[in-house]
Amino acid sequence: MKIIIAGAGDVGFHLARLLANEEHDLVIVDMDSEKLKYVANHLDVATIKGNSTSPSVLQDANISEADLLICATSSEDTNLLTAILGKRMGVKKTVTRISNLEFLLNRQQLGLEEMGIDEVVSPESLAAREISRLLKESAITDVYEFEKEQLSLIGINIDATDPLKNKTLRETTHLNPDLDFLTVAILRNNRTIIPRGDTKFELGDHVYYIAQPSGVDKVLKLTGKKSAEINSVMILGGSRVGFHTAKRLENKYKTKLIELDKEKCFDLADQLDHTLVINGDGRDMELLEEEGISNTDAFIAVTGNSETNIISCLMAKNKGVKKTIALVENIDYIHLSQNIGVDTMINKKLIAANFTFRYIRKGSVLSITSVHGVDAEILEFRVKENSKITKKPLKKLHFPYSAIVGGVIRNDKAYTPMGDFVFEPNDRVVVLSRMECIRKIEEFFK
Structure with a gap:
């Protein structure tokens, strides 16, 4: 092309x-x-x-x-x-x-x-949609859902208290007897690892799983993470992203938006129906405390200044906020989120580029999703009659080493495929693959 x-x-x-x-x-x-x-x-x-x-x-x-x-x-x-x-x-x-x-x-x-x-x-609208999606689960840094939530990709940070720390993937297999989740990627020091049996979980790792609904709860339990419901949201910044985000969230959560520019506050108040718009400096901790930051479930910083967004999210986290999301201009900052304490950093330009990339490829795959900071894509395929992938069990297909099959949906039922799994026509298959490997993966589904 x-x-x-x-x-x-x-x-x-x-x-x-x-x-x-x-x-x-x-x-x-x-x-x-x-x-x-x-x-x-x-x-x-x-x-x-x-x-x-x-x-x-x-x-x-x-x-x-x-x-x-x-x-x-x-x-x-x-x-x-x-x-x-x-x-x-x-x-x-x-x-x-x-x-x-x-x-x-x-x-x-x-x-x-x-x-x-x-x-x-629209980078701004796409960023707002991404923020809305990220608020679905407070204990999870990332969540992507496939086929009516029958399979989900979730991200978890390995912290000092995590039971999986310093254990290999093989050593933890007994913790998943029902095979309802699969470890598909680890982000470590800006490097993406496709895990194998001898891969060890380390402190600071950002681990990604593809899980069935029962598997999501099991992953949270195994990693010692506690889920908490999001009811209230505070947005810092009345930018276009801030406006789009408030518009998406105000009918679902108790929403407050803080903006320094007084004139912009009046405009936002006119356009937002159920959002409390506050004129003030969101970097002022006294103001945040007055507005109930300690009782807020999620804090979203989307000002035009990346450093302000990061620091204010760290301040919010220090006050007990369950979920923090920072908008950053520098794409390199996204890799830092796993190390400095902000739950998720997003870049609207990166989101827009990934959306456009999916648009270009939508004829060959059902869907394609980029994960923040991860040098790999999540692809969803439908198996065709006589596809190469139906010819042998998974372990005999010589599937590329830089990719991993994370889950299969067959007749509205989700499966976590192991080596003996045999694919059938009309299966929906979720694959995590490095960029350079995607063309090889597509050959299996033609």
Whole structure:
């Protein structure tokens, strides 16, 4: 596939990094020479310096032969115009990064497809959706659900009191007699490990499991984690992400939002129906205490300053808040969350890039999910008649070492597959795989 990416910022670069393993013909367009130089030094892709709204620049990128144009600059106007021009000049599909919620809510009434905009991606809205998902379980750092919650991917931190600490995976197998969960990945010192029998759990590890409903409770019990219900939420920052988050949460939780800008507070109060908007400095611990931080279940920091978000989450954690989520601009910060005490750090640009990547691949897999900080993807496949994966038991398939089958759903029943498991047509299979291995995995399901 020939793909043109307009914008070499965080969204464009991360997306190009994901796609570089897919053997696509990639071209990145940007006006910033330094950004393009960074891309060229790190990725094997073509770069063009210029404004993506220029027809001549798009012609240089061979827009008429392109299958997909991804408009991912930081300027909404540039993205919209680039998509419209690109479609007029012959590109087959366009994906456009936007911030204005009106485009998302009214895409049909506005006739975006007729204008040439096939798909819109809002980093702010996607970040709010991610935050809402992360609040489902306080003791778990990450949770992704498959097929009506019959299987879930969950993340757990190994702390000093964890019973699994310093034990190998093989030594803990007797703790899972019902085979209703499987350890699929360990994030350790920014390195992703696909665990095997002799892999040892260490202090500070961030461990990921794919579990059946009964297995989720068992994992929490085995790791000494206590689940607590989320009823109240405090949001720091009236940014677009803060607004979108409050809008999603206010009908489900008791929600407060703290914003320093007084005028913005008035605007937010007008737009939010069930959120208490407070004018004040969220870095002021006295203010947080006055607003009941000690009795708040979840604290979400989404100001424009990453350091403020991290520090305020640490302050909230120190006051007994069960769940903390910090929005960070620097993607490298995400790996720190497992070590410094913030439950989860998210980056809206990374989320947007991953969403766009799923959109590109949605024809070959049922779903694809990226896990924060983990150098691997969670893929969901449906087994076809005569697929390669149906020919032998799992242990004889020579499944790639950089991937692991985490769970199977068959006739609305979940299974944790062991070596003797034989796949059948119409099975839904959840696989964790490193990026470089995805193409090999797909071959098993064709």
